[in-house]
Amino acid sequence: MSALAGPLSSSIGKKAVMAVTGVVLFGFVVGHLLGNLQIFIPDHGAKLNAYAEFLHHNVGPLWIARLILLGAVFLHIGTAVALWLDNRAARPIPYGHKAWRKASYSSRTMMVSGPIIALFVLYHLSHLTWGATHPSFQPLDVYHNVVAGFSSTPAALAYIAAMLLLGSHLAHGLWSMCQTVGLNHPRYTPWLRALSVLVGWGLALGNISIPLAVMAGVIRS
Numbered sequence: 001m002s003a004l005a006g007p008l009s010s011s012i013g014k015k016a017v018m019a020v021t022g023v024v025l026f027g028f029v030v031g032h033l034l035g036n037l038q039i040f041i042p043d044h045g046a047k048l049n050a051y052a053e054f055l056h057h058n059v060g061p062l063w064i065a066r067l068i069l070l071g072a073v074f075l076h077i078g079t080a081v082a083l084w085l086d087n088r089a090a091r092p093i094p095y096g097h098k099a100w101r102k103a104s105y106s107s108r109t110m111m112v113s114g115p116i117i118a119l120f121v122l123y124h125l126s127h128l129t130w131g132a133t134h135p136s137f138q139p140l141d142v143y144h145n146v147v148a149g150f151s152s153t154p155a156a157l158a159y160i161a162a163m164l165l166l167g168s169h170l171a172h173g174l175w176s177m178c179q180t181v182g183l184n185h186p187r188y189t190p191w192l193r194a195l196s197v198l199v200g201w202g203l204a205l206g207n208i209s210i211p212l213a214v215m216a217g218v219i220r221s
């Protein structure tokens with residue numbers, strides 16, 4: 001705990017924690033999407049299900065990855081709240097200042113999209129991992145679970161809505177991270193900003209393609 005107290009007491013320390021935990025979560029989102037895109041292989045889920053079975057049978061590495069992920073989630077959320085409280089405490093009196101309004105707009109959207117994404121992950125786990133909110137959950141039959149799960153239009157639309165927020169969150173978050181690690185140069189800044197938007201929205205659209213493909217009947221049981 002005391003080892004964390006030092007870096008977490010300064011604003012730059014908190015931003016570094018946000019960047020490092022953000023990279024861990026970003027890495028998970030990329031890996032998870034690549035794994036899930038195997039649903040488009042026209043083999044009725046054979047590769048996707050074999051991949052899920054492989055992950056589940058490697059219990060040790062699976063739990064190490066889960067604990068790292070969980071730690072990153074708690075640190076990311078806790079530090080975001082601490083930064084938000086710091087910003088509120090330091091709010092300048094002149095409300096109309098343009099630079100402040102701009103910065104606060106993006107941080108405000110992060111503080112809306114972030115909690116909704118966290119709620120989405122809880123719903124998502126209850127839907128496709130635990131099966132509690134799934135109509136016909138079959139352990140380890142990921143193909144069936146995804147196709148049957150997204151055959152419910154409200155569930156598919158909830159995923160699509162959450163993924164739109166994820167796109168916005170990642171686009172802002174990746175750009176913030178570039179600034180935290182000092183990737184700020186007059187020549188590269190516009191490109192880095194564009195790349196953050198492209199990668200963030202690319203990941204969101206990649207995820208959205210799955211419920212959309214089920215709704216369109218491109219992927220079916």
Ligand code: HEM
Nearest residue numbers: 032036052066121124128129142146159166207208210211
């Ligand atoms: C349409 C998009 C998505 C699909 C189809 C999908 C599908 C799945 C499936 C089938 C599982 C269960 C895998 C298994 O038990 O082997 C799972 C687990 C999980 N998903 Fe997703 N997912 C999507 C998007 C996301 C996003 C955007 C996030 C995070 C922001 C996420 C976070 C997780 C987590 C944390 C788990 C639990 C992993 C574990 O077992 O430790 N998923 N997902």
